[in-house]
Amino acid sequence: MFAHNLLKTARAKHFNLKSFHTSIVTSFDVELTQVRYSNLKRGKYSSITDKHISFFESILSKSRVLTDAADVESYNVDWLKTVRGASKAVLKPKTTEEVSAILRYCNENVLAVCPQGGNTGLVGGSVPVFDEIVLSTALMNEVISINKTSGVLVCQAGCILENLEAKVAEQGLMMPLDLGAKGSCHIGGNISTNAGGIRLLRYGSLHGSVLGVEAVKADGTVVDCLSTLKKDNTGYHLKHLFLGSEGTLGVVTKAAIQCPPKPQAVNVAFLALDSFENVLATFRLARSCLGEILSSFEFMDCDSLMAAVTRLKLQCPVPEDTPFSLLIETSGGNSEHDEAKLSLFLDEATNKGYINDGTLASEPSRIKNLWDLREGITQSLSCDGYVYKYDISLPIEHFYDIVDIMKERLKGTPYIKCCGYGHVGDGNLHLNITAPSFDRNLLNLIEPFVYEWTSKHRGSVSAEHGIGFKKTGVVHFSKSGEALKLMAQIKAIMDPKGILNPYKVLPGDPH
Ligand SMILES: Cc1cc2nc3c(=O)[nH]c(=O)nc-3n(C[C@H](O)[C@H](O)[C@H](O)COP(=O)(O)OP(=O)(O)OC[C@H]3O[C@@H](n4cnc5c(N)ncnc54)[C@H](O)[C@@H]3O)c2cc1C
Incomplete structure (x- = not known):
C-alpha cells in the first residue's frame, strides 16, 4: 500500500517571492549590460531630455514619472540580477489612452521604450539594455468584468496573476495558468512571454485561453482585438502576434481570458523515484490511469529539491538522497472519484516498482507545502x-x-x-x-x-x-532563416523605427 505517512507531520514554512532575497547582491552591484556585453552598440535613438520629461509629466502627472536614480534602479535590474540597464525614466500609465500618447510621442521623437510588467522574466527582456525608457504597467490593474456563465475575464494588463486568481475564484473560476512568479508577474507579461507554467499540461497554452487582447502599436495606434468570443474566424488572428512577442510588436493593455471552473477536488502526490526511466514509466502510467484529472506532472532531481529544502527551510517529504522526485496533481469535480483513481494509480506504480516512497495531500495547506518545494527551486538556486x-x-x-x-x-x-x-x-x-x-x-x-x-x-x-x-x-x-526573415518583416511593419524593446528577440542591430 502506498505510504503517505510523511506529510502528516510536515509543517513547512511558507515563503513569499516578493520578500525573498535572491542573493546578497544589490541592484547597484550588478554589472551594467552595456559593460558586460561590450560588443553591443546602442541604436540611433534620441537621449531623454528635460523637455521629454516635461511632456510625460503633462500627460501622467509628476508622481507617475520616476526620474530619481534610487526610484528607477529596481526597474533597471532583472529578477535574477544578471542584467542591468541604465534607464533614467520610468513611466507609469493607468489607461490605454495614456500608453497610446506615450508611444506616439516616443515614436515621433525616436525614444526607445522597454515595456515592463512584474519584472520576473528570466531572459533579460523586461529591463533596458542601454537607456530605454521603462513603461511599467504596474498601475494598469483594473479587473473590467468577469462573466460567470461564459467564464470570461476581461482585465487590464498590469493585474498581478495571483490577484486575478483570487478574484475569479469568487465566481467559482480559476486562471488557466499558474507559475511560481504568480505573486509578482502581470497578466500582460504572461501574455507577452506566452508563459507556460505548471498547468499547461491540463489547460493548454495561452494561445488557446487568451480570447482577445487590446494592444498599442509603436506609433500609438490602439489595436482592438479584445474579442470575448470562443469562436471568431474573421480574418487573420492578429491577437497571436502579441502572444510571446515580448513587447517588441506592441504594448498589451487589456486581455480577455477564458477561465475554467475551479476544481472541487484537488490532490497532490509527492513521490520518490530511483531512476529517470521510472519517471518516464510513471508518466505513461499517470496518463493512462488518471486521464482527464491529471493537472500537473512536475519533476525535480535531488540537487534541485534539496536547494529548496535547505534555502527555504522546508520539510523534505521524501528521503533526502532521493535521486528524482515527482509532484503529481489531480483536479476534478468529484473527490471520491478522483481519490479512487489516484489510489489505483499509486498502488500500481508502487507494485510495478516505479516509485519507492512518497506522500499524499488533499488539504489546501498541505498541498501548498508540497507546491512550495517545487515552486521555490528557482529562487533557491539563485542564492548560490x-x-x-x-x-x-x-x-x-x-x-x-x-x-x-x-x-x-x-x-x-x-x-x-x-x-x-x-x-x-x-x-x-x-x-x-x-x-x-x-x-x-x-x-x-x-x-x-x-x-x-x-x-x-x-x-x-x-x-x-x-x-x-x-x-x-x-x-x-x-528558427529557420526564412522564419527569422518573416519575423523581421513583421517587426518592420509594426514598429518601423524599432523603438519597442530594442536588442530583444530579433538577432542583429535594432534599426
Ligand atoms: C520564480 C519564478 C518562476 C517562474 N516560473 C515560470 C514558469 O513556470 N513558466 C514560465 O513561462 N515562466 C516562468 N517564469 C518567468 C516569468 O515569470 C514569466 O515569463 C512571466 O510571464 C513574466 O511576467 P512579468 O509580468 O513579470 O513580465 P516582465 O518580466 O516584466 O516582462 C517579460 C517580457 O514581456 C514584456 N512585457 C511585459 N509586459 C508587457 C505588456 N503589457 N505589453 C508588452 N510587453 C510586455 C517585457 O518587455 C519583457 O520582454 C518564472 C519566473 C520566476 C521568477
Whole structure:
C-alpha cells in the first residue's frame, strides 16, 4: 500500500517571492549590460531630455514619472540580477489612452521604450539594455468584468496573476495558468512571454485561453482585438502576434481570458523515484490511469529539491538522497472519484516498482507545502550567486541526458550545482548551473554546446521563458532563416523605427 505517512507531520514554512532575497547582491552591484556585453552598440535613438520629461509629466502627472536614480534602479535590474540597464525614466500609465500618447510621442521623437510588467522574466527582456525608457504597467490593474456563465475575464494588463486568481475564484473560476512568479508577474507579461507554467499540461497554452487582447502599436495606434468570443474566424488572428512577442510588436493593455471552473477536488502526490526511466514509466502510467484529472506532472532531481529544502527551510517529504522526485496533481469535480483513481494509480506504480516512497495531500495547506518545494527551486538556486539558466524543450526520451552530460563537461570548473527540474508533461526541462559569480570561461564551456546539443535532438532553445535579451544570438538554433526573415518583416511593419524593446528577440542591430 502506498505510504503517505510523511506529510502528516510536515509543517513547512511558507515563503513569499516578493520578500525573498535572491542573493546578497544589490541592484547597484550588478554589472551594467552595456559593460558586460561590450560588443553591443546602442541604436540611433534620441537621449531623454528635460523637455521629454516635461511632456510625460503633462500627460501622467509628476508622481507617475520616476526620474530619481534610487526610484528607477529596481526597474533597471532583472529578477535574477544578471542584467542591468541604465534607464533614467520610468513611466507609469493607468489607461490605454495614456500608453497610446506615450508611444506616439516616443515614436515621433525616436525614444526607445522597454515595456515592463512584474519584472520576473528570466531572459533579460523586461529591463533596458542601454537607456530605454521603462513603461511599467504596474498601475494598469483594473479587473473590467468577469462573466460567470461564459467564464470570461476581461482585465487590464498590469493585474498581478495571483490577484486575478483570487478574484475569479469568487465566481467559482480559476486562471488557466499558474507559475511560481504568480505573486509578482502581470497578466500582460504572461501574455507577452506566452508563459507556460505548471498547468499547461491540463489547460493548454495561452494561445488557446487568451480570447482577445487590446494592444498599442509603436506609433500609438490602439489595436482592438479584445474579442470575448470562443469562436471568431474573421480574418487573420492578429491577437497571436502579441502572444510571446515580448513587447517588441506592441504594448498589451487589456486581455480577455477564458477561465475554467475551479476544481472541487484537488490532490497532490509527492513521490520518490530511483531512476529517470521510472519517471518516464510513471508518466505513461499517470496518463493512462488518471486521464482527464491529471493537472500537473512536475519533476525535480535531488540537487534541485534539496536547494529548496535547505534555502527555504522546508520539510523534505521524501528521503533526502532521493535521486528524482515527482509532484503529481489531480483536479476534478468529484473527490471520491478522483481519490479512487489516484489510489489505483499509486498502488500500481508502487507494485510495478516505479516509485519507492512518497506522500499524499488533499488539504489546501498541505498541498501548498508540497507546491512550495517545487515552486521555490528557482529562487533557491539563485542564492548560490549566478545562475546559468536553460529552459529547453526536448523529446521526452532525451529529457534528462543533458544534465549528466553537462556535469561531466564542467568537472574541474568552479560551478556549484548542475541540476534539472521542470515540466516533464510538456517535455520542458529547466537546466540550471550555479556558480559563485558570473564567469566568462564557464559560460563558454556551457554555450553554445547546450544549444547545439538541443538543436541536434530537435528540441527548442527556449521552451517557455522566451528569447528576451539573453537568447537573441541562439534563436537560429530553433528558427529557420526564412522564419527569422518573416519575423523581421513583421517587426518592420509594426514598429518601423524599432523603438519597442530594442536588442530583444530579433538577432542583429535594432534599426
Ligand atoms: C520564480 C519564478 C518562476 C517562474 N516560473 C515560470 C514558469 O513556470 N513558466 C514560465 O513561462 N515562466 C516562468 N517564469 C518567468 C516569468 O515569470 C514569466 O515569463 C512571466 O510571464 C513574466 O511576467 P512579468 O509580468 O513579470 O513580465 P516582465 O518580466 O516584466 O516582462 C517579460 C517580457 O514581456 C514584456 N512585457 C511585459 N509586459 C508587457 C505588456 N503589457 N505589453 C508588452 N510587453 C510586455 C517585457 O518587455 C519583457 O520582454 C518564472 C519566473 C520566476 C521568477
